[in-house]
Amino acid sequence: MAARPIEFDREEALMTRAVDAFWCYGYEALPTATLAEQMGVSKSSLYNTFGTKRELLLETIAAYVDAKAGAIREVAASPRLFQPLKALLLDIVEDNDNGRGCLLVNTSAELGLHDVGVRQLVHSGFQAIMDAFELLMIAGQRSGEFKRDLDSANMTLMLVTTIAGLRVLAKAGFEAHQLAPAVENLLATIAS
Structure with missing residues (x-):
């Protein structure tokens, strides 16, 4: 007896709906039934297609990282870098x-201490984001938009650390006008 064909768009279910579900609920607070509902699939389709909820989380994180790093690499390849940054x-x-x-920050805060596999994947995800931002830094230095004497690896670490901190503070209720000076200070450090 042949397996029934998948009756949903796997990429749509993963890239948009699963990411949104984990983003909104986190991991522990997201019941599998709600996850399946949010993804527009049955629980059996979820298990048959993606495996366990944890396996789906890992795949979701990888897809999220690919999308975010890809968007940063696109900016790095553009002619203007300062304004998009x-x-x-x-x-x-x-x-x-x-x-x-940020799904990486959220997942790290929720599961990083207790799940070595998730922690390793989140670490790799941050590294991929940092690699993409380093390309942007180097491109900006070459174009003259960013200071040429900056250590691109150290600047990238500062950039990603600042972004993670901004995201946490924004979720904690800090207003844009309170956080904007941190952005301006960081940009002043980078800009030529």
């Missing part, structure tokens, strides 16, 4: 992904 940082303090924050 500034816009990205200001969007974090003003919107913070609709108040959800």
